[in-house]
Amino acid sequence: MTPPSRLLGAEPKSRATIRVAAAGDIHCDESSGPAAREAFAALEGSADLVLLAGDLTTHGEPRQAAVLADACRELSMPAAAVLGNHDHHAGRGDEVAAILAEAGVDVLDRRHATYSVAGCHVGVAGIKGFVGGFHGLGLPDFGEPSLRAIYAETGAEAEALAEGLTKIALCPFRIALLHYAPLSDTLRGEPTEIWAFLGSDRLAAPLLEHRPDLVLHGHAHAGTFEASLDGVPVHNVSVPVIGRDFWIFELESAEHVPGALH
Numbered sequence: 071m072t073p074p075s076r077l078l079g080a081e082p083k084s085r086a087t088i089r090v091a092a093a094g095d096i097h098c099d100e101s102s103g104p105a106a107r108e109a110f111a112a113l114e115g116s117a118d119l120v121l122l123a124g125d126l127t128t129h130g131e132p133r134q135a136a137v138l139a140d141a142c143r144e145l146s147m148p149a150a151a152v153l154g155n156h157d158h159h160a161g162r163g164d165e166v167a168a169i170l171a172e173a174g175v176d177v178l179d180r181r182h183a184t185y186s187v188a189g190c191h192v193g194v195a196g197i198k199g200f201v202g203g204f205h206g207l208g209l210p211d212f213g214e215p216s217l218r219a220i221y222a223e224t225g226a227e228a229e230a231l232a233e234g235l236t237k238i239a240l241c242p243f244r245i246a247l248l249h250y251a252p253l254s255d256t257l258r259g260e261p262t263e264i265w266a267f268l269g270s271d272r273l274a275a276p277l278l279e280h281r282p283d284l285v286l287h288g289h290a291h292a293g294t295f296e297a298s299l300d301g302v303p304v305h306n307v308s309v310p311v312i313g314r315d316f317w318i319f320e321l322e323s324a325e326h327v328p329g330a331l332h
């Protein structure tokens with residue numbers, strides 16, 4: 071059978087597969103060094119990109135970030151992270167981010183990054199996310215300024231995610247990386263009383279609009295691994311949920327089927 075002519079530009083592009091290692095809630099502290107180094111070293115040869123879904127440290131102390139940074143410094147593949155609430159606890163989130171950046175980890179705090187891995191461009195849009203609740207029963211934009219400030223912060227996170235996903239819209243692989251959950255289905259297992267503190271479905275709006283290939287979050291240690299947001303795969307990669315150091319996702323590029331000519 072004769073292959074289609076390249077000149078027609080109508081052939082499906084070749085399929086490509088990338089391997090993404092993901093974990094959230096690593097919670098490094100001063101004693102984590104050997105285990106962290108071993109876990110990251112084990113990724114060599116089995117992953118093309120590493121994504122960390124926040125709560126990188128137990129208390130957001132720079133010396134704890136340094137433990138993780140040391141484990142990441144020798145990685146041969148790119149690594150990106152978002153911070154979690156724990157990483158802000160000491161009020162030194164900027165220092166945590168700077169220490170990781172110095173070790174080559176891109177901290178995507180309302181930012182995006184693109185990578186060329188396994189011959190393919192991968193775009194990652196990252197936010198920490200924030201609280202608020204789900205299903206129309208979440209925190210309203212009403213009342214005390216302190217409460218409205220929380221509502222506004224979640225809104226700013228959602229806007230930043232939309233902006234990041236817009237920036238990576240043309241990448242063959244697009245991933246959204248969060249700490250807080252954008253839907254409640256991956257919270258099942260957690261007490262419903264605390265769901266509002268584990269995420270907000272206001273974060274889901276940009277995901278539904280842009281439909282990335284993969285959405286990753288952490289934060290819900292007792293939650294559920296897998297869910298779908300109107301067909302967009304969402305995974306809670308919190309280490310206690312995945313039950314291992316990293317989950318390896320294999321993403322295959324969608325076959326490009328050219329539209330009909332008009």
Ligand SMILES: [Mn+2]
Pocket residue numbers: 125154155156249288289290
């Ligand atoms: Mn957390």
